[in-house]
Amino acid sequence: MTKTDTTDAGPPPGAPAPRGRTRSGLGRALLGAAGIAAFLTLWEAVPRLGLVSDRYLPPATEVLGVLAQRATTPGFWAAVGDTLHGWALGLAIAFAAAVVLGFTLGALPRVRAFTTSTVDFLRPIPSVALIPLAVLLYGTDIRSTLLLVVYACFWLIYIQVLYGVADVDPVAEQTARSYGLGRLARIRYVVWPTTLPYLMTGLRLAAAVALILSITAQLIIGTPGIGQEIAIAQSSNAVAYVYALIVATGILGVLINMGVRVLERRVLRWHTSVRGEATA
Amino acid sequence: MLKVTALQKIYNGGASAVEAVRDLTFELAEGELVCLVGPSGCGKTTLLKCIAGLMPPTSGTVELAGDSVTAPPPDMAVVFQEYGRSLFAWMSVRANVELPLKEKKLPKERRRELVAQSLEAVGLTAFADSYPWQLSGGMQQRVAIARAVAYEPKVLLMDEPFAAVDAQTRADLEDLIRNIWQRLGVTVLFVTHDIDEAVYLGERVLVLSSSPTVVQDDITVDLPAERDQLTTRQDERFTELRARVYAQIQQAKNSAAPAAAH
Ligand SMILES: Nc1ncnc2c1ncn2[C@@H]1O[C@H](COP(=O)(O)OP(=O)(O)OP(=O)(O)O)[C@@H](O)[C@H]1O
Ligand SMILES: [Mg+2]
Numbered sequence: 001m002t003k004t005d006t007t008d009a010g011p012p013p014g015a016p017a018p019r020g021r022t023r024s025g026l027g028r029a030l031l032g033a034a035g036i037a038a039f040l041t042l043w044e045a046v047p048r049l050g051l052v053s054d055r056y057l058p059p060a061t062e063v064l065g066v067l068a069q070r071a072t073t074p075g076f077w078a079a080v081g082d083t084l085h086g087w088a089l090g091l092a093i094a095f096a097a098a099v100v101l102g103f104t105l106g107a108l109p110r111v112r113a114f115t116t117s118t119v120d121f122l123r124p125i126p127s128v129a130l131i132p133l134a135v136l137l138y139g140t141d142i143r144s145t146l147l148l149v150v151y152a153c154f155w156l157i158y159i160q161v162l163y164g165v166a167d168v169d170p171v172a173e174q175t176a177r178s179y180g181l182g183r184l185a186r187i188r189y190v191v192w193p194t195t196l197p198y199l200m201t202g203l204r205l206a207a208a209v210a211l212i213l214s215i216t217a218q219l220i221i222g223t224p225g226i227g228q229e230i231a232i233a234q235s236s237n238a239v240a241y242v243y244a245l246i247v248a249t250g251i252l253g254v255l256i257n258m259g260v261r262v263l264e265r266r267v268l269r270w271h272t273s274v275r276g277e278a279t280a
Numbered sequence: 281m282l283k284v285t286a287l288q289k290i291y292n293g294g295a296s297a298v299e300a301v302r303d304l305t306f307e308l309a310e311g312e313l314v315c316l317v318g319p320s321g322c323g324k325t326t327l328l329k330c331i332a333g334l335m336p337p338t339s340g341t342v343e344l345a346g347d348s349v350t351a352p353p354p355d356m357a358v359v360f361q362e363y364g365r366s367l368f369a370w371m372s373v374r375a376n377v378e379l380p381l382k383e384k385k386l387p388k389e390r391r392r393e394l395v396a397q398s399l400e401a402v403g404l405t406a407f408a409d410s411y412p413w414q415l416s417g418g419m420q421q422r423v424a425i426a427r428a429v430a431y432e433p434k435v436l437l438m439d440e441p442f443a444a445v446d447a448q449t450r451a452d453l454e455d456l457i458r459n460i461w462q463r464l465g466v467t468v469l470f471v472t473h474d475i476d477e478a479v480y481l482g483e484r485v486l487v488l489s490s491s492p493t494v495v496q497d498d499i500t501v502d503l504p505a506e507r508d509q510l511t512t513r514q515d516e517r518f519t520e521l522r523a524r525v526y527a528q529i530q531q532a533k534n535s536a537a538p539a540a541a542h
Contacts, residue, residue: 178352179427180382181379185383189371
């Protein structure tokens with residue numbers, strides 16, 4: 001609960017990480033594809049050569065085959081849908097709550113100081129510690145997933161919003177005031193855009209964490225979704241399907257991350273972290 | 281119109297208190313163009329921010345048209361010294377200039393007209409859709425000037441607005457300011473480091489002493505109203521005034537605490 005606690009979330013002062021240039025984009029993509037191909041070959045070879053028993057690690061082709069085959073069944077997509085539902089709803093609730101509270105408390109320094117110690121206490125509590133509570137309250141209902149997702153994501157975004165709100169340039173603020181912008185207009189035209197880069201960072205972190213937690217909740221509590229499918233596949237000893245589901249989760253994670261990046265790039269066209277590409 | 285009385289400002293930041301301005305008293309008549317010169321760090325920006333109602337003075341008062349200034353008054357525009365930070369990076373040049381007009385609830389047609397006119401006046405029509413960070417420092421400064429001009433203020437405060445532009449552009453902008461001043465009858469307080477500029481632009485030049493700051497001299501510029509970059513600057517009277525301001529600034533710099541102001 002010391003001051004240093006607040007820094008461990010790693011607020012990137014001023015910004016999301018810099019990105020590669022699009023010019024080298026093609027080379028990069030090729031390199032990435034080659035990397036994946038090498039990885040798959042290795043995965044294929046290890047069980048085939050008997051280095052690891054294929055009871056523990058089925059070869060890549062088998063796993064991908066199972067995945068392709070399952071991808072034609074509605075049950076698989078229902079699980080994906082449930083997972084995404086928990087992910088999106090949880091993230092949305094956390095986002096809305098964090099933005100509203102962050103902006104409100106950011107504007108009320110005294111209230112913020114009053115709540116800081118509580119926030120510093122609640123924030124490090126791992127969401128998974130709430131699993132028994134979730135089960136107690138909601139059983140295997142989707143609300144159990146939501147509880148975990150919202151709890152973890154809320155703090156990630158909330159802290160970023162507080163950093164963002166505090167980062168408003170005094171000269172920009174004074175300019176707005178001298179041109180007669182009222183409180184709401186200043187929030188809309190000055191505070192909000194200043195906070196956006198922080199908010200996007202928070203959102204990017206939270207989007208990944210939300211996926212992790214919705215899978216965790218499904219796996220451990222048994223709320224519907226990919227995690228629950230994994231648990232079922234495991235208990236019925238369908239090893240290849242377990243792997244197939246893990247791969248599916250990975251793909252989902254990659255897609256989500258790409259989506260957030262695209263959003264970030266659009267929303268922050270004007271920001272230093274994106275600018276280079278816009279002008280290059 | 282604008283009356284500053286016994287203005288004192290002490291910054292209470294942390295351990296040490298800094299007295300930026302000790303005792304300033306002066307007055308601007310309606311429609312007057314006054315230049316303010318003084319050594320670096322003597323409190324010119326501080327004074328402007330107090331006048332703009334952005335900062336309460338420690339003691340003393342600022343009155344605008346008889347009313348005491350406690351918050352940013354309407355019909356006042358400020359061009360900040362930190363022009364880069366004063367433009368909104370997330371808005372295009374056009375949107376930056378237009379935003380204050382929107383807040384003024386001007387109809388769309390009128391806004392477009394004012395934005396076009398003011399960007400034209402500072403020579404940035406072609407850059408209306410660029411973002412401020414795509415422009416050079418001097419161009420950014422001109423955007424800030426265009427924004428203030430489009431606002432059609434009654435009082436215009438400018439804090440070294442031409443610091444980042446080349447000599448030719450500077451001359452053009454000086455004429456632009458005089459032109460706007462004559463056309464709109466706006467009251468202007470113009471901070472500059474450039475003595476020639478102060479004499480060329482102003483109807484009066486206020487010289488501030490170095491810290492602790494008081495008004496060291498108040499010089500009336502009795503040059504003809506129509507000024508011209510070439511002839512005015514060659515005028516004998518111009519040279520005299522210039523020399524006087526120069527001497528005053530030298531004195532301001534040398535004497536840390538001038539015994540008698542004026
Ligand atoms: N926010 C602040 N907190 C504490 N001291 C300040 C602050 N702003 C300015 N000062 C001090 O007040 C004095 C006057 O500063 P100010 O910026 O008004 O000078 P200036 O005349 O505008 O200088 P310049 O010509 O270099 O722009 C300086 O000594 C400065 O250190
Ligand atoms: Mg200054």
